[in-house]
Amino acid sequence: MSQQEMKETVENIIDDNAVGTMATVKQNKPHSRYMTFVRKDLKLYTATSSETHKAEEIKENPYTHILLGYEGEGFGDEYVEYEGKADINNSSDLKNELWNSYMENWFNGPDDPNYIVLEISPISIRIMNKTGAEPKVLEL
Template sequence: MSQQEMKSTVEKIIDDNAVGTMATVKQNKPHSRYITFIRKGLNLYTATSLETHKSEEIKANTQTHILLGYEGEGFGDEYVEYEGKVSINSSVDLKHELWNSYMEYWFNGPDDSNYIVLEITPVTIRIMNKKGAEPKTVEF
């Protein structure tokens, strides 16, 4: 499988599975939670509040590990292991682009000062559990 084919596979898995787990580091221990992601290329984006634990954790350590995919069917059910670096993005344009009505529960509109976007840039992405294939690594 070529690098381009692997990237296409990763994009499809992410597009089909927008909700995954995101681990950060809290007091030198892993801390995971479910997150909804939006993909642009192989970068991931998620909305959050400046006042959350994950925001604090990311300020202390920008490393993350994300799992996306795996429908619970067992062997052969592909998923993505995504290691990345997180940055906080407060771009007004990006906040407006990602805004949707579900966010009204947490924020007072896309210009709310507590509304931020976490931007995750991949360091390593692995395609896991493809039936009959060893894990594949997308190179960066």
């Protein structure tokens, strides 16, 4: 599989599986939660509140590990392991672009001061669990 094919596979898995686990470090221990992600090229974006543990954890240690794509089919069910560095992005343009009505459950609109976006830049991306294949590393 060429690097271009791998990139397309990664993008397709992420696009088809917006919900995944995101791990951060809390008191020197891993802490995971489910998050919804939006992809732009190979960067990931996810909305959260500035008052959550994850926002605090990202400020202390910006490195994260994300799993996207596994659908419970077992061996051969491809997924993406995404290691990245997260930054808190308060850009009004980005917040408006990502805003959807579902977020009204947590925020009072895109101008809510607690609404922030985690912008995650990839450090390492691997395609895992493809039947008969070793894990593939996407060169960044």
